[in-house]
Amino acid sequence: MATELVPGDEDGDLPLADRDVSLVDLLDRLLAGGVVLTGDLTLAIADVDLVHISLRALITSVRPDVPSPWER
Amino acid sequence: MTATLATITYVYAVTTSEPDSGQGHTPPSGGIDGASVRALPVGPLTAVVSSLPRDHFSEAALKDSLNDLGRLEAVARGHHTVVSDMAAHRPVLPLRLATIYDDDERVRQMVRGRAREFLSALDRFAGRAEWGVKVFTDDTPAPADEGDRAAPAPSRPTTPGGGGAGRAYLRRRIQRREARERAWERASDLSTQLVDRLDQLAEARRRHRAQDNQLSGARGGNVLNAAFLVSEENTRAFAAEVERWSRAEPGVRVELTGPWVPYSFVPDCLDERTAHGSASTVDR
Numbered sequence: 001m002a003t004e005l006v007p008g009d010e011d012g013d014l015p016l017a018d019r020d021v022s023l024v025d026l027l028d029r030l031l032a033g034g035v036v037l038t039g040d041l042t043l044a045i046a047d048v049d050l051v052h053i054s055l056r057a058l059i060t061s062v063r064p065d066v067p068s069p070w071e072r
Numbered sequence: 073m074t075a076t077l078a079t080i081t082y083v084y085a086v087t088t089s090e091p092d093s094g095q096g097h098t099p100p101s102g103g104i105d106g107a108s109v110r111a112l113p114v115g116p117l118t119a120v121v122s123s124l125p126r127d128h129f130s131e132a133a134l135k136d137s138l139n140d141l142g143r144l145e146a147v148a149r150g151h152h153t154v155v156s157d158m159a160a161h162r163p164v165l166p167l168r169l170a171t172i173y174d175d176d177e178r179v180r181q182m183v184r185g186r187a188r189e190f191l192s193a194l195d196r197f198a199g200r201a202e203w204g205v206k207v208f209t210d211d212t213p214a215p216a217d218e219g220d221r222a223a224p225a226p227s228r229p230t231t232p233g234g235g236g237a238g239r240a241y242l243r244r245r246i247q248r249r250e251a252r253e254r255a256w257e258r259a260s261d262l263s264t265q266l267v268d269r270l271d272q273l274a275e276a277r278r279r280h281r282a283q284d285n286q287l288s289g290a291r292g293g294n295v296l297n298a299a300f301l302v303s304e305e306n307t308r309a310f311a312a313e314v315e316r317w318s319r320a321e322p323g324v325r326v327e328l329t330g331p332w333v334p335y336s337f338v339p340d341c342l343d344e345r346t347a348h349g350s351a352s353t354v355d356r
Contacts, residue, residue: 021152023145024288025204025329028280028297030148033335034168035086035193037182 079123084154104150114183159333163198201331207263207296208325209255259324263296273310274300278336299336
């Protein structure tokens with residue numbers, strides 16, 4: 001959900017910890033943003049595969065009529 | 073020799089250490105799955121981490137759990153909460169979701185090895201935040217459309233020149249499609265002008281993929297989904313500009329989200345990989 005158009009920062013403190021952020025806006029950022037490092041266990045996970053897999057999961061969960069592509 | 077620990081170390085973010093206070097800063101409570109969040113000091117930097125059960129965060133387990141929308145959301149929100157709580161106090165460099173090391177020592181090695189890059193990226197983010205701007209066509213159907221949708225298509229073709237219900241139905245369909253196309257064009261034109269204006273107030277821009285409204289639940293088509301890196305000084309002017317444009321064109325909706333930790337701008341300045349496979353494109 002969009003926040004108010006003009007931020008209410010009376011004391012210059014912006015509401016960074018906004019719990020109302022929409023999952024889609026959050027995933028736009030978390031799946032494509034952030035420092036990509038080669039962790040010990042994340043070689044494939046931090047990859048773009050995750051984006052596809054997750055978005056397919058999202059689509060199938062939102063649209064139950066669409067069969068899950070990885071359950072065939 | 074080394075036994076495999078029952079936990080892994082999940083790294084949320086890297087931030088600066090507090091040089092003036094011996095105790096460092098209090099990490100936020102409530103990480104992923106309610107795990108406690110620890111500050112792991114490494115010279116001038118601090119890694120913000122949690123210990124999580126290895127069997128839930130192995131590569132195979134993650135692939136499964138991140139396919140589950142509920143788990144994906146829990147991990148994403150846990151990650152975001154820690155990162156944004158930290159960012160309320162200091163510049164934070166968020167790491168990609170699910171960046172996992174075998175143990176704390178491996179995290180220390182990683183941070184030591186990249187300290188210079190991390191410090192310069194943190195410096196770039198000081199006093200700046202990310203704002204999201206989205207433009208939608210607002211195609212809430214007119215009442216006439218609703219009635220039309222309920223009416224079934226004619227079951228047999230109308231005779232040429234006969235006019236009648238079939239022809240009227242087709243005409244309405246064409247009109248609706250044309251109206252949608254015009255709305256999209258107006259929204260695209262507005263987006264172009266808006267982005268030009270906002271570029272003057274922002275330090276960087278990154279375009280995200282348009283959101284599928286079946287995922288977002290938003291009405292209308294998503295014409296623009298962009299992120300801007302904006303300094304504190306320009307924040308008010310930026311928000312005011314977005315608001316001004318949100319009233320500029322009937323049938324076009326403009327939404328502002330933020331402030332965000334600058335997630336979208338990390339890959340520009342610090343990324344082991346090339347842009348290969350990125351879901352987004354950097355505009356400048």
